[in-house]
Amino acid sequence: SSKPKVALLGASGGIGQPLGLLLKQDPHIANLALYDLVGTPGVAADLSHIDSNCRVKAYTGAKELTACVEGADVVVIPAGVPRKPGMTRDDLFNTNAGIVRDLIEVVAKSAPKAMIAIITNPVNSTVPIAVEVMKNNGVDAKKRVFGVTTLDVVRAQAFVSELKGTDAAKTVVPVIGGHAGITIIPVLSQAEPSLKFSEDEIKKLTPRIQDAGTEVVNAKAGAGSATLSMALAGARFANFLVRAVKGEKIEACSFVASDAVKGVEYFSTKVQIGQSGVEKVLGVGKVTAFEQGLIDAAVPQLQKEIAKGVKFIKG
Numbered sequence: 426s427s428k429p430k431v432a433l434l435g436a437s438g439g440i441g442q443p444l445g446l447l448l449k450q451d452p453h454i455a456n457l458a459l460y461d462l463v464g465t466p467g468v469a470a471d472l473s474h475i476d477s478n479c480r481v482k483a484y485t486g487a488k489e490l491t492a493c494v495e496g497a498d499v500v501v502i503p504a505g506v507p508r509k510p511g512m513t514r515d516d517l518f519n520t521n522a523g524i525v526r527d528l529i530e531v532v533a534k535s536a537p538k539a540m541i542a543i544i545t546n547p548v549n550s551t552v553p554i555a556v557e558v559m560k561n562n563g564v565d566a567k568k569r570v571f572g573v574t575t576l577d578v579v580r581a582q583a584f585v586s587e588l589k590g591t592d593a594a595k596t597v598v599p600v601i602g603g604h605a606g607i608t609i610i611p612v613l614s615q616a617e618p619s620l621k622f623s624e625d626e627i628k629k630l631t632p633r634i635q636d637a638g639t640e641v642v643n644a645k646a647g648a649g650s651a652t653l654s655m656a657l658a659g660a661r662f663a664n665f666l667v668r669a670v671k672g673e674k675i676e677a678c679s680f681v682a683s684d685a686v687k688g689v690e691y692f693s694t695k696v697q698i699g700q701s702g703v704e705k706v707l708g709v710g711k712v713t714a715f716e717q718g719l720i721d722a723a724v725p726q727l728q729k730e731i732a733k734g735v736k737f738i739k740g
C-alpha cells in the first residue's frame with residue numbers, strides 16, 4: 426500500500442520500545458500498531474506526542490491482536506524472553522517458540538500477505554516455525570518470512586570501521602549463515618571499501634562478531650540481551666521491507682528460506698526484496714578457504730536448529 430502499516434508485536438519490551446521510537450520517525454511508515462500483553466497504551470501515548478506523520482495505536486492482550494495486525498504490510502516481532510548470562514539463544518527455545526507460534530497463527534488469519542520480520546530468538550528456529558505455522562493455515566509465506574540478522578551486519582560494520590579507521594556509514598560487511606554462535610559467518614573478504622585483513626585480525630574479528638551478543642548479555646549482568654542496537658537493526662530492516670512494499674528493490678542480508686547452501690533449507694545471504702518478498706537469493710558469492718570452513722562448520726548446527734523449529738510445529 427502507499428500508506429504502509431507496520432504492526433510491532435512485543436512493543437513494550439526492551440527492544441520493542443526503542444524500536445517503536447525509531448519506527449515512529451520513519452517517514453515511510455504511515456501507521457504503527459503496537460501490541461503487547463501489557464503496557465502498550467502508555468508506550469503509544471508517549472510516542473504519539475512525537476511530531477512525525479506516523480500514527481500510533483495501542484493494542485493490548487490476545488483479544489486485540491487481530492485488530493492490531495489487520496491490514497499490516499509489515500509485522501515485526503520482538504516478543505519473547507531475553508537471554509541471561511550463561512544462556513545461549515537456543516536456551517530460549519521453549520518459551521519463545523510458543524510465543525512465535527501463537528502470534529503467527531493470528532498473522533496467518535488476519536494479515537496473510539504481510540512481510541514478517543522475526544527478531545525473537547533463537548531466530549534459526551523461530552523463522553522455520555513461522556513458515557510452518559503459515560503453511561498449516563494454508564499460506565505459503567516462504568518468501569515473506571525474514572529472520573532479522575541485521576544486528577550481525579551492524580556489529581561487523583562497527584567493529585571493522587573501528588579497527589580500520591574507515592567511515593562507519595560507508596563500511597559494508599556481509600554476514601551470512603544464521604543468527605547464533607558459529608552459524609554467524611562474517612564475510613570479511615567481501616567488505617567494502619575493499620580492505621586487507623591480516624590473518625591475526627581475521628582470527629580475532631570473526632569470533633568477536635559471532636559472540637557479540639554474549640558480550641552484551643554479560644555486560645548487562647542479568648538484565649537481558651541487546652536492546653538498543655537490536656532496535657536500530659530491527660528498524661533498519663523494517664525500513665527495507667516497507668520500502669520494498671512501496672515498490673523499491675532492496676538488497677540486504679536476511680535469514681530466509683534459501684537454496685544458497687546445499688543441505689540447509691534456511692540460510693542468510695544477501696537477498697533481493699521486492700513487493701512480493703524475496704525475489705532473488707543473491708547467494709554466498711566468492712569466499713576464502715577460511716570463510717568456506719566457517720560455512721561448513723555452520724551447516725550441521727543450522728540443520729539441527731532448523732529441524733528443531735520444524736519439529737516444534739510438526740511434532
Ligand code: APR
Nearest residue numbers: 435437438439440441461462503504505506507524545546
Ligand atoms: N505476545 C506479545 N508480547 C509478548 C508475549 C506475547 N505472547 N510474550 C512476551 N511478550 C512481550 C513482553 O510483555 C515484553 O514486553 O515481549 C516483550 C519482551 O521484552 P523483554 O522481556 O524486555 O525482552 P527483549 O530484550 O525486548 O527481547 C525480546 O528479542 O532478541 C530477542 O532474544 C531476544 O527473544 C528475545 C526478544
